[in-house]
Amino acid sequence: TESTATFREKIVQLRNYLSIFVHARCIFLFGHFNILKITEITKDFKDFQPSFFR
Numbered sequence: 001t002e003s004t005a006t007f008r009e010k011i012v013q014l015r016n017y018l019s020i021f022v023h024a025r026c027i028f029l030f031g032h033f034n035i036l037k038i039t040e041i042t043k044d045f046k047d048f049q050p051s052f053f054r
Helices: 002-053
Strands: none
Touching: none
């Protein structure tokens, strides 16, 4: 029973580690995607500004 308990603890630790890793990956990927989107939007806005203030 002791070995199964440690085995389960290892699985739980591994699962927690994996979920943290996946979460970090998602934050990194979506953060990068959001930065790209924001730069696109600001670029379009800069192109739009001169005609807007004319």
